[in-house]
Amino acid sequence: MELSVFYAPDILPDSQTYTMNEDTSKYCIQVLRHETGDQVGLADGKGHKFTATITDDNRKRCMVSITAMETIPAVSPSRSIAIAFTKNAGRIEWFLEKATEIGIETIIPLVSHRSEKDKIKPERLNSILVSAMLQSQQFYLPVLEAPQSFEHIIKTNKTAQRFIAHCLPEQKQSLVEAIKPGEDAIILIGPEGDFTAAEIQMALQAGYIPVTLGNTRLRTETAGMVAVTLMASTLNK
Known part of the structure; x- marks a missing residue:
């Protein structure tokens, strides 16, 4: 029992x-x-x-x-996501719960030019992470960072593999094809209005790899869910 x-x-x-x-x-x-x-x-x-x-x-x-x-040994390589929080709190709370169950290590609330929300309620959100950790029988609580600007993340994050998912009709790889097993990874997920062209260009110049998460346009929390799932299934091969 x-x-x-x-x-x-x-x-x-x-x-x-x-x-x-x-x-x-x-x-x-x-x-x-x-x-x-x-x-x-x-x-x-x-x-x-x-x-x-x-x-x-x-x-x-x-x-x-x-x-x-x-x-309990920590999961390696590590998986991080920087995601724009939605105006609808319920949608992003659902994402946090499911991402924790799947096994994300770090979540960064991303504040971009078109973000709908730049403030969070850490106590409530951490309680959601705790419940999801216990329910999924894990022993590492994901780190929920303080909100960070897009520019700050681009300039300071030095994760080995860095990806940006966006909707502009430019050449992109599938995340599954772009990601390398065995190396730490972070992916950026933008708001409902997507990243601006200038933000995307900034990310590319900083070494971020542009990726697609599929053939359909996804809501922010759905895109985050798909990204976390693909990283979990690919990085540990």
């Missing part, structure tokens, strides 16, 4: 005991009806997997005794 796994961001790798916060305790004891003596799992989002036994089933401060700790 699989253990229920709970998020423990402040647990240390050598911890012998741990006290869950009030929200997690309530979910563990009141919703899932765990009690003293039950075994549960803990994840710190940094690759450590803990097995623990509940020693105090208090609904506000559930205490556990750590019985085992395992370090």
Whole structure:
């Protein structure tokens, strides 16, 4: 039987005991009806997997005794996406959830000339990432960066493989054909109005490879989903 796994961001790798916060305790004891003596799992989002036994089933401060700790190897190569956040919060939240389930490592809210949104609610978005991490039984929480301008990303990001997906009728490769297995990769996904011609030119001059994600025009969150899926299936071949 699989253990229920709970998020423990402040647990240390050598911890012998741990006290869950009030929200997690309530979910563990009141919703899932765990009690003293039950075994549960803990994840710190940094690759450590803990097995623990509940020693105090208090609904506000559930205490556990750590019985085992395992370090899960990080995925390599790493996969990153810089994506323009949509005005409709629900659409980008759906993307964050699914990208986490697939196994993205880093998400950068990209602010381009035509972006609809340049501010985020990190607490809410991180809670979505945590839930998706636990649901998909992973032990690394994706890094959600602060919003960054298109120009900043272009000038500072030095990932080995850098791609930009855009809709202008210029020569582009399929992402599947362009990407090389075994090397870290980042892809830029623009807003609904696409990147401007000047932004695309800036990216190309900085060494970004122009790619297509298929034969149809995709919404921002769909394009992000396709990109994350293709990177996950190609980089680790």
